[in-house]
Amino acid sequence: MSDTTTKDKKEEFVEYLKDKTNKGLGQSALMPALHKAQEAFGYISKEAVEEISCHLNIPSAYVWGVATFYHYFSLKPRGKYIISACLGTACYVRGGKRILTKIKEELEIEMGETTEDKMFTLEAKFCLGCCGLSPVMMINEKVYGELTTAKVSQILKELKEDGKSAD
Ligand code: FES
DSSP states (O other): OOHHHHHHHHHHHHHHHHHHHHTTOSGGGHHHHHHHHHHHHSSOOHHHHHHHHHHHTOOHHHHHHHHHHSTTSOSSOOOSEEEEEEOSHHHHHTTHHHHHHHHHHHHTOOTTOBOTTSOEEEEEESOOSOGGGOSOEEETTEEEOSOOHHHHHHHHHHHHHHHHHHO
């Protein structure tokens, strides 16, 4: 992510908060503001919390409290691609563990970690709702089913190449 892009996103986020302030919204705008921050930056940064606190006139400790309460919000930078490896029963019995091991090996990260280049974050899910396709993983919004270790390698290879070409 270039500095210009980050700067633009920060400015856009502050404008969003100013708009909420102008509309007289305080605490009722907190959840949407946290969602907005996560969407813009990929996680809830200290800086974003301070901006929200300042513009919506809510103590920063309270903003942190809400951000940490909901598991949806990440407090650490995440990758461009969020991989949700399914550890549910159906996936497990059909080789989900082998798939998870392969993802970890390919990306050289453990569960909950992000690759150094900020391309991939690995998370666990306990049933993605498509057991018929098990073993399954989801990358951002896309579901990949009937996985084999070879398929995982191919998918990650394509995304790595895609990421490089987008830089
Ligand atoms: S157990 Fe994996 S999708 Fe349901």
